[in-house]
Amino acid sequence: MRLEDVVRGKRVVVTGGAGFIGSNLAEVLTEKNKVFVFDDLSSGKEENIDGLDAELVVGSLLDLDLLKRSFKGMDYVFHLGAIASVPKSIDDPMTTNLVNQNGTLNVLAAARDCSVEKVVNISSSAVYGDSPVMPKVETMLPDPISPYAVSKLAGELYCKVFTKTYGLPTVSLRFFNVFGPKQDPSSDYAAVIPKFIEQARDGKELTIFGDGEHTRDFTYVLDAVQAMLLAASSPKCDGKVMNVARGEAMTLNRLAEIVLASFGRDVKGGVKHLPPRRGDIVHSLADISLARSLIGYEPSFSVEEGIELTIGDR
Numbered sequence: 001m002r003l004e005d006v007v008r009g010k011r012v013v014v015t016g017g018a019g020f021i022g023s024n025l026a027e028v029l030t031e032k033n034k035v036f037v038f039d040d041l042s043s044g045k046e047e048n049i050d051g052l053d054a055e056l057v058v059g060s061l062l063d064l065d066l067l068k069r070s071f072k073g074m075d076y077v078f079h080l081g082a083i084a085s086v087p088k089s090i091d092d093p094m095t096t097n098l099v100n101q102n103g104t105l106n107v108l109a110a111a112r113d114c115s116v117e118k119v120v121n122i123s124s125s126a127v128y129g130d131s132p133v134m135p136k137v138e139t140m141l142p143d144p145i146s147p148y149a150v151s152k153l154a155g156e157l158y159c160k161v162f163t164k165t166y167g168l169p170t171v172s173l174r175f176f177n178v179f180g181p182k183q184d185p186s187s188d189y190a191a192v193i194p195k196f197i198e199q200a201r202d203g204k205e206l207t208i209f210g211d212g213e214h215t216r217d218f219t220y221v222l223d224a225v226q227a228m229l230l231a232a233s234s235p236k237c238d239g240k241v242m243n244v245a246r247g248e249a250m251t252l253n254r255l256a257e258i259v260l261a262s263f264g265r266d267v268k269g270g271v272k273h274l275p276p277r278r279g280d281i282v283h284s285l286a287d288i289s290l291a292r293s294l295i296g297y298e299p300s301f302s303v304e305e306g307i308e309l310t311i312g313d314r
Helices: 020-029 064-071 086-091 093-113 147-166 192-201 221-233 252-262 289-295 303-313
Strands: 011-015 034-039 054-058 076-079 118-124 170-175 206-209 240-244 271-274
Touching (some): 011 020, 020 034, 034 064, 064 093, 076 093, 086 093, 086 147, 118 147, 118 221, 147 170, 170 221, 192 252, 192 303, 221 240, 240 289, 252 271, 252 303
Parallel strands (some): 034 054, 076 118, 118 170, 170 240, 206 271
């Protein structure tokens, strides 16, 4: 599948488009579409979209008037703008709620008022919480254990309401542990894979919170991009919530082995275990059959392939 051919000839906005996932999406979209990136640059970086044929609008999701001006004449809105950190949400739940929940409501209201064709909302596997039931299926009762997860669940519900009440087509995608190029390893809240790569490159020990036997369903960023494009172009998923993942579980200990091996290092003496962090999920694995059946989503990259591509890009 050629990703650049899935959505073509459209005018699109990517909120959070200067961030990690958003900039990877914008890069594909610019091949065949007119792209506008909406970002407050609080965590996104202009350098992530340098060289792309995309127009940057710097602004806040809390500025409804600016959103309406930015969405006028748009076909699709890909909504990735958020404070995307569980630890940060625990430290500052008020700001996370304001940006993620109120910001999403503003995006939907602006899209409705501007007659946008569809909103693709990015949610998170965090909404499932720490239930021992595996794999995670969309019909499971959500059980969030962090303010971040609560804010993402609220966003999903607002999307459903705007579809049912106002007729605005929406779809929410629950991403599972997306990784790849342009992911910032320097933040205190950085995801595990870029952190591991940076530590391995610097010859340091890889730090794991807990015993390392907790699992994640890691998703290479171009698979996430594939899902967003397919969701935008498929009417069968309107009003739905779908998992987006690889569909395979991997322990953090195994992940550490893969990263260290990529740098010619052995796992012995290469890993340091720290106390578990509040709000971290113990196990995570997605059932992706709904996305497969509704939009034809099929992950293309293994974790090993994704890590090699990520290392090669740095």
